[in-house]
Amino acid sequence: MKVFVCIKQVPGVSEVKIDPKTNTLVREGIPSIINPHDKHAIELGISIKEEYGGEVIALSMGPPQAEKALREVLSMGVDKAYLLTDRAFAGADTLATSHTLALAIKKLLKETNVEQKYIVICGTQAIDGDTAQVGPELAEELNIPQITYVLKFRLEEDDKVIVERAFRTEEVVEIETRLPVLVSVVKEINVPRMPGVQGIVNAYQNKEVIYLNADDIGADKSEIGLNGSMTEVWKIFIPEKKVDHVVLTGTIDEMVRELCINLHDDKVI
Amino acid sequence: MDFGLTEKQIMIRKITREFAEKHIAPVAEESDRVSELDPNVMEKMKEMNYFGTCIPEEYGGAGLHNDTIAFAICTEEIGRVDASWSITTGVHCSVCTYPIYRFGNDEQKEKFLIPLAKGEKIGAFCLTEANAGSDAGGVQLTAEKEGDEYILNGSKIFATNGGIAGTLLVVAKSGEINSRKQLTIFIVDTDTPGYSVGVKEDKLGVRASNTSELVFQDVRVPEENILGGLSNGFRLGLQILDFGRITIAAQCLGLAQGCLEASVKYSNEREQFGTKIGKFQGIQWKIADMTTDVESARLLTYKAAWMCDQKMDYGLSGSMAKLVASEAAMKAAHQAVQIHGGYGLMKAYPVERFFRDAKMGEYAVVSAA
C-alpha cells in the first residue's frame, strides 16, 4: 500500500505582510515552515504505515528550498520524498497545483503497479493560501473518493476505510468508503512526532529527495503554473481597519447606557 | 575554509531547539527548585536519542560519531534552555558512552554501549576523589587483582549522574610499577554488590543535575571490564577529558547564548526614562560584548569539534574552547542579571538560574584551563 502525503512549505507567520507596491507577499527574512496541518497529515501517514504496513511518500510542489521541509518529514519517518520543482510550475493557483500533484501521483502509481491500493493525505488548509481547495481538487483529478476534515482514521479488511469527520467539531459523523481514498485532516487528529537525532541523520545520509520537473511528470505546459491557472490575482490587500473598537468600563448599567448612546449616534439603532 | 554548517547540522539545531523550548523550558525552574531531573523530560530525551548522540546506529545511537559539530550543537541547544540537562547528557555521552565506543572491545560495546546509547542506562565518569581534584594522579581508590577479578575499594565524589547511573567508568589505582602509580579505568555496573551511592550534593547551580558521592566496598569487577588496557588509565583519562572539554564548552556556549537572548528580549521590553532600556548605549555595549564573546566561544568550540572529526589532535583547541566558553558563560550571566535589574534576581526570569548554573562550566569534570 502506498500512502501519499502532500505537504506545503509556507512562511512561518500567522500574519502575512503584503508589499503595498508590488501587491505580493513579503517573504524576505521570514523563515519557512511546514504548513502546520501537513505535519498532522504526515503523522497520520506514518502511523498508518506502522499499523498496516506500506510505504509513506511525501510530495511537495515548490521552489528548491522546499527540500528542507521534505528532509524534515523524512526525519520523522517518511520513506521517500519528491519535490516537484520547475519554473513552469510557478504562479500556480489551486487548480494547477492539484493537477501537478495528481500527475506526479499517477506517475508514481504507474511505476509501482499498485494502482488501486493507495491513500492520499492532505492538510485541510494551508496557513498562507488558506483556500482548503487543493485536497478536494486533487481527489477529483485522481477520480477517487474524498473525505475532508478527518478527525479519526481506521483501515479494516477488504480495504475498508472508516473515518470520523468533523466539519464543525460538534458535528462528528462517521463515514465509510474503500481504498483508494483522499483524506484531508484537521489538527485534532493526532500529535505530530518530533524527529529524533537518529531520524535526522538517516534523512540526510540514507534517504534522498527526488526532484521532478514538468517533463518528468509528463505535464502539458498549458495545464500547469500560471498558464494552467483559472484564477488571476488582481490585487492582494489587508482589509482596511475603518473603526477602532472601544472597551466600555463601569457598572453594567453604565456600560449599557453608553453602548446604547453609541449605537444611536452611529445610527445602528 | 568553510564556516557554514551542513543542512543536517542546521536541521539538528532547529529540531533540538524546538524540543528544548517545548519540553525542557517549561519545567526547568521547577526541576531546579526540587533538585531533580523531570522524569517525563527524561523519557522524551531518550526517544529523541540525546543519550546516544555520538554513537553509531549499529550500537543503538543516533549516528553522529563522525559529526562532533552536530553533537556540540545538540548540547548547545539543550544548554541554551537548561544547563542541568546539558551537563546530564553531555557527561553521559562524552565521558562515558563515547569512550566505550572509542576504546572498548566488541564484547564491551555489545554489553555496555548499546543500553547506554539507547538511554536504558545512564552513564557517569568517576575520577574526582576527596584528595584528587585538579590533580587527577592523586586517585586513591584501589583495584586489587584476585583471580580474574579486580576488587575495588574507596570512594568517588562529585560524579555527575552518579546517583542515577547504571554504568560507571571508574578510574582506579591498580598498582605501582617502579614506585609510579598505575591507573586503570574499569566499566562498573551499578548492580554490582558492594557499590552504593553516598551523599547527593545540594548545589549552587545545575541543581537538577545529579552530582553524587559513590562508595565502593569490595566491589568485584571482572577483568574483562577493563577499558583500554591495564595501567592505561592515566593516558586514557586525559583523552576522555579532551573530548569532555568540547562538550563542556558547548554547554557553556548554550548557556551564554541563552543569557544573550534573554537580555535582548528584556531590553526590548523594559522601559525606563520613557524609553526601552535597549535604546541606552550602555546596555547596547553590554549586548555587543556578550554577542562577541558568544561568537568567539562558538567558533572555538566548533573548531575543536571539527578537528576531532578530522582526526587531528584537538587537545589544545578543546581546552581553549572550554576556557573561552566557560568565561563567556560567566560574563554573559553576570551581564544578563545586570540588564534585568532587580528582576534579574527573581525566579520569574530564567537568568537567575543561568547565573547560578554558569559557574559549573569552570569546574565540572575538570577545572578551568
Ligand SMILES: Cc1cc2nc3c(=O)[nH]c(=O)nc-3n(C[C@H](O)[C@H](O)[C@H](O)COP(=O)(O)OP(=O)(O)OC[C@H]3O[C@@H](n4cnc5c(N)ncnc54)[C@H](O)[C@@H]3O)c2cc1C
Ligand atoms: C490570493 C492568492 C494568490 C496567489 N498567488 C500565487 C502566485 O502568484 N504564485 C504562486 O506560485 N502561488 C500563488 N498562490 C499560491 C497557490 O495558489 C496556493 O497556495 C496553492 O495552490 C495551494 O493552495 P492553498 O495554499 O490554498 O492550499 P490549501 O488548498 O489550503 O492546502 C490544503 C492542502 O493541500 C496540500 N497542498 C497545498 N499546496 C501544496 C503544494 N504546493 N505541494 C504539496 N501539497 C500542497 C497540503 O496538504 C495542504 O495542507 C496564491 C494563493 C493565493 C490565495
Ligand SMILES: Cc1cc2nc3c(=O)[nH]c(=O)nc-3n(C[C@H](O)[C@H](O)[C@H](O)COP(=O)(O)OP(=O)(O)OC[C@H]3O[C@@H](n4cnc5c(N)ncnc54)[C@H](O)[C@@H]3O)c2cc1C
Ligand atoms: C557540577 C560538577 C560536576 C562534576 N562532575 C564530575 C564528574 O562527572 N566526574 C568527576 O570525576 N568529577 C566531577 N566534578 C569534579 C571536578 O572535576 C573537580 O571539582 C575539579 O577537577 C576541581 O577539583 P577540586 O574541586 O578538588 O578543586 P582543587 O583541585 O582542590 O582546586 C582548588 C583550587 O585550586 C586551584 N588549583 C589546583 N591546582 C592548581 C595548580 N597546580 N596551580 C594553580 N591553581 C591550582 C584550582 O583551580 C581551584 O581554584 C564535578 C564538579 C562539579 C562542580
